[in-house]
Amino acid sequence: MANIVWHHTTITKEDRRARNGHHSAVLWFTGLSGSGKSTLANAVSKKLFELGVQNYVLDGDNIRHGLNKDLGFSAEDRTENIRRIGEVAKLFVDSGQFVLTAFISPFERDRQLVRQLLEADEFIEIYVKCPLEECEKRDPKGLYKKARNGEIREFTGIDSPYEEPSSPELIVETHLYSLEECVNQVIAYLRHHQRIKGEK
Ligand SMILES: Nc1ncnc2c1ncn2[C@@H]1O[C@H](COP(=O)(O)OS(=O)(=O)O)[C@@H](OP(=O)(O)O)[C@H]1O
Numbered sequence: 001m002a003n004i005v006w007h008h009t010t011i012t013k014e015d016r017r018a019r020n021g022h023h024s025a026v027l028w029f030t031g032l033s034g035s036g037k038s039t040l041a042n043a044v045s046k047k048l049f050e051l052g053v054q055n056y057v058l059d060g061d062n063i064r065h066g067l068n069k070d071l072g073f074s075a076e077d078r079t080e081n082i083r084r085i086g087e088v089a090k091l092f093v094d095s096g097q098f099v100l101t102a103f104i105s106p107f108e109r110d111r112q113l114v115r116q117l118l119e120a121d122e123f124i125e126i127y128v129k130c131p132l133e134e135c136e137k138r139d140p141k142g143l144y145k146k147a148r149n150g151e152i153r154e155f156t157g158i159d160s161p162y163e164e165p166s167s168p169e170l171i172v173e174t175h176l177y178s179l180e181e182c183v184n185q186v187i188a189y190l191r192h193h194q195r196i197k198g199e200k
């Protein structure tokens with residue numbers, strides 16, 4: 001970028017991690033609308049909070065009301081949505097915290113670009129897997145019904161694609177396991193890979 005010089009901060013990411021007593025990373029939840037991304041991200045956030053792990057949830061609906069309110073659901077806008085969220089997530093990692101992101105993020109390439117923004121141990125892709133039929137049955141916001149009626153266009157899974165992650169760190173199947181079991185699977189992953197302390 002012309003005439004813009006990166007300013008190095010006095011307090012480093014390592015300083016902040018040392019103060020917090022834990023690693024920092026992105027937990028990137030991806031999946032269809034209604035698969036359980038928000039529910040799961042918030043439940044994992046609560047569990048991490050109880051364990052004394054600094055964390056914050058970035059959620060699709062909320063970000064689209066503020067930072068990304070200029071973006072719609074065309075492929076280009078979804079790509080820009082994920083690019084900005086990736087940059088924000090990186091700032092959270094730099095601040096020494098865990099950041100849990102709950103976005104459909106339907107394109108493999110966009111998720112890969114976010115992964116490349118971060119160090120290898122800072123990006124944990126969690127595929128929140130649930131069959132379309134089940135998501136449609138849940139329809140927590142009534143959006144699938146609208147999409148089927150033609151009231152919403154370019155709806156993921158109906159007339160806009162979802163590309164399954166090719167090699168996620170974790171797959172959580174919300175139609176097979178309870179919310180509590182899914183939370184435990186995420187926490188177990190973090191402990192097993194020494195991202196947080198504790199036994200499992
Ligand atoms: N056309 C269309 N397709 C998909 N989703 C739609 C659409 N229109 C509105 N919504 C609502 O917006 C939420 C998805 O926003 P995201 O930012 O996660 O989408 S994306 O990652 O840019 O694809 C999504 O939220 P979740 O249900 O939490 O996934 C929907 O509530």
Ligand SMILES: Nc1ncnc2c1ncn2[C@@H]1O[C@H](COP(=O)(O)OP(=O)(O)O)[C@@H](O)[C@H]1O
Pocket residue numbers: 031032033034035036037038039040102138140173174175177178179180182
């Ligand atoms: N194991 C599970 N994990 C997460 N959500 C689940 C699970 N089982 C059922 N659900 C339900 O599925 C719905 C998921 O909605 P939501 O979290 O808004 O999905 P998304 O953010 O992916 O659109 C909620 O009504 C939630 O109670």
